[in-house]
Amino acid sequence: MWMAELSARSGFSVPTIKYYLREGLLPAGEATGATRAAYDDSHVRRLRLIRALTEVAGLRLETVRQVLHGIDHAGSWHEAVGSAHTRLGASADDDPPPTQASLARVDGMLARQRWQLEPGHPQAVQLARALDALDGVGHPVSDRLLDLYAAAMRPIAAHEVLSVLEIADTDVEASVEAAVVGTLLQEPLLLGIRRIAQENVSRRLEEESAGR
Amino acid sequence: MWMAELSARSGFSVPTIKYYLREGLLPAGEATGATRAAYDDSHVRRLRLIRALTEVAGLRLETVRQVLHGIDHAGSWHEAVGSAHTRLGASADDDPPPTQASLARVDGMLARQRWQLEPGHPQAVQLARALDALDGVGHPVSDRLLDLYAAAMRPIAAHEVLSVLEIADTDVEASVEAAVVGTLLQEPLLLGIRRIAQENVSRRLEEESAGR
Numbered sequence: 001m002w003m004a005e006l007s008a009r010s011g012f013s014v015p016t017i018k019y020y021l022r023e024g025l026l027p028a029g030e031a032t033g034a035t036r037a038a039y040d041d042s043h044v045r046r047l048r049l050i051r052a053l054t055e056v057a058g059l060r061l062e063t064v065r066q067v068l069h070g071i072d073h074a075g076s077w078h079e080a081v082g083s084a085h086t087r088l089g090a091s092a093d094d095d096p097p098p099t100q101a102s103l104a105r106v107d108g109m110l111a112r113q114r115w116q117l118e119p120g121h122p123q124a125v126q127l128a129r130a131l132d133a134l135d136g137v138g139h140p141v142s143d144r145l146l147d148l149y150a151a152a153m154r155p156i157a158a159h160e161v162l163s164v165l166e167i168a169d170t171d172v173e174a175s176v177e178a179a180v181v182g183t184l185l186q187e188p189l190l191l192g193i194r195r196i197a198q199e200n201v202s203r204r205l206e207e208e209s210a211g212r
Numbered sequence: 213m214w215m216a217e218l219s220a221r222s223g224f225s226v227p228t229i230k231y232y233l234r235e236g237l238l239p240a241g242e243a244t245g246a247t248r249a250a251y252d253d254s255h256v257r258r259l260r261l262i263r264a265l266t267e268v269a270g271l272r273l274e275t276v277r278q279v280l281h282g283i284d285h286a287g288s289w290h291e292a293v294g295s296a297h298t299r300l301g302a303s304a305d306d307d308p309p310p311t312q313a314s315l316a317r318v319d320g321m322l323a324r325q326r327w328q329l330e331p332g333h334p335q336a337v338q339l340a341r342a343l344d345a346l347d348g349v350g351h352p353v354s355d356r357l358l359d360l361y362a363a364a365m366r367p368i369a370a371h372e373v374l375s376v377l378e379i380a381d382t383d384v385e386a387s388v389e390a391a392v393v394g395t396l397l398q399e400p401l402l403l404g405i406r407r408i409a410q411e412n413v414s415r416r417l418e419e420e421s422a423g424r
Contacts, residue, residue, distance in 0.1 A: 045350075052349035078418040082411060109405075115412045123408050130400035137264035138257075139393045141401065148371055149405045152364040157409035159360055165417065181351045183410065187403055188342040189353065193321075193361045194402070195395060196335050197369035199294060200327045205377065206290040 003029075006039045010047035017047070025050060025065060049177050052185060059184075071176045077168050081179045098128030105131055109146045113154075160186070215241075218251045222259035229259070237262060237277060261389050264397060271396075283388045289380050293373075293391045310340035317343060321358045325366075372398070 007014050020026040026046055029037030046068075053064045074081075106127045110117055117124050134141055160182055168175035219226045232238040238258055241249030258280075265276045318339045322329055329336050346353055372394055380387035 048349055052351075076418065078414045081414055110408070113412075115408060116415065117408060117411070123404055123411070127401065127404040127408070130397070130404060133400075134393075134397050137260055137393060137397065139264075139390055139397065141394075141398060145371065145375075145398075146401070146405070148368055149402050150409065152368050153402070153406045153409040156360055156364050157406060157413045159357065161410055161413040161417065165414075178351060179410075181346075181349060182353075183407060185342070185346050185349065185351065186353060186357075188345075189339065189358070190361050190365070190402070190406070191399055192335055192339040192342060193358070194365045194369060194399075196322070196327060196329060196339070197362065197365040198373055198391075198395065199329070199335070200325075201369045201373040202290045202293055202377075203328065205373065206288065 001039050002036070003039070006043055006047075009044050010051075012047055012051070020047070020050065023061075023065070025061075025068060045174065045177065049181065052181050067180060071180070074176070077165070077175060081164075081176055095129065098125055098132050099135075102128035102131040102135070105143065105146070108143065109150060112147060113150045115150075156190075213251050214248070215251070218255055218259075221256050223263070224259055232259070232262065235273075235277070237273075237280060257386065257389065261393065264393050279392060283392070289377070289387060293376075293388055307341065310337055310344050314340035314343040314347070317355065317358070320355065321362060324359060325362045327362075368402075 001009070003014055003017065007017060010017070012020075017026065021028060026043060029039040029043065031037050049068075050064060053059045053067060054061065059067070103124065106124045109115075110124070131141070161179070164175050164178040164182060166175075167178055213221070215226055215229065219229060222229070224232075229238065233240060238255060241251040241255065243249050261280075262276060265271045265279060266273065271279070315336065318336045321327075322336070343353070373391070376387050376390040376394060378387075379390055
């Protein structure tokens with residue numbers, strides 16, 4: 001397809017698409033002349049992914065570039081997903097390092113769950129920082145809560161990983177995209193459902209106490 | 213305590229505390245003269261909550277004001293938490309309304325879980341919008357995933373609500389604060405643990421497939 005059709009199908013303006021081409025976020029089309037290039041479905045899909053990462057997940061363009069680079073240069077599906085996850089979890093360099101106490105609590109949770117993570121993995125650092133933030137506002141959480149969260153996330157993660165892995169047999173890139181998009185864009189679902197569940201627990205408790 | 217001690221104990225500068233007093237985010241101290249007022253632990257706690265909501269949860273001051281108003285004017289604990297949750301979930305007025313199809317899917321999930329939510333509740337609207345966002349990027353999720361999320365959030369919500377309710381017998385305000393802070397600031401924990409779980413599922417699947 002030509003640029004005009006790519007624009008129509010992706011919903012991006014021609015200048016924006018040209019900007020992504022110049023920035024290397026979108027691979028060049030197949031040159032069919034001095035000033036013309038042909039694009040295909042992979043370009044439409046890549047633009048959809050860029051839209052998801054920028055507009056819906058709210059990532060900065062530099063982070064989007066790193067996520068796309070991870071997808072494009074991975075040796076295996078696990079590596080591609082891992083690389084994307086690592087970059088999604090990376091925080092700004094000027095964030096303060098987490099306390100040793102919180103890092104040790106994260107290690108403890110990993111050991112109890114028999115989960116592995118390379119030492120200094122960004123996800124472990126992020127988690128330790130989140131524990132520090134709760135300590136800092138005087139609302140520390142228990143190890144029991146961490147274990148409850150881990151137990152709850154186990155079947156969810158298995159379902160999520162298996163469903164994107166199903167696509168991998170036919171289309172590795174689409175599968176990694178689904179993993180990255182799923183990780184990010186399904187977060188609001190999980191959090192929204194948690195709040196609705198909390199509201200219903202709270203309502204039931206109040207009804208029970210009113211009925212007493 | 214005087215203003216200087218309130219500043220030292222809360223970590224906020226005197227001008228910032230005076231700003232929150234003028235804006236009505238912080239209740240006035242007890243006047244002890246024409247220009248002096250005495251503050252107590254409730255002021256320290258309120259300032260800690262403001263810090264948590266602004267700096268850690270990233271809420272705008274106007275939203276913080278609404279959350280605090282909900283806490284201060286609630287008739288019951290359930291109402292206070294519900295009011296805070298509702299405001300936390302409220303999105304900008306200029307966000308487009310969700311599709312009827314997604315609202316119907318949210319209603320379906322609520323019915324299957326025997327959960328109740330007032331019609332048009334912001335949490336239901338937010339959830340429907342999140343479904344629309346996933347549809348829009350070509351990654352729709354199944355009702356089965358929603359049910360999996362709901363099943364996973366059930367024990368978590370029960371544990372979370374019961375642990376903040378324990379405080380309510382002695383200090384209602386602290387309990388509502390703990391509910392709001394817990395809802396917001398524990399989100400990064402849950403999401404971080406989900407990513408670590410995904411990474412471990414993915415790693416185990418790769419090891420199994422390499423071992424074949």
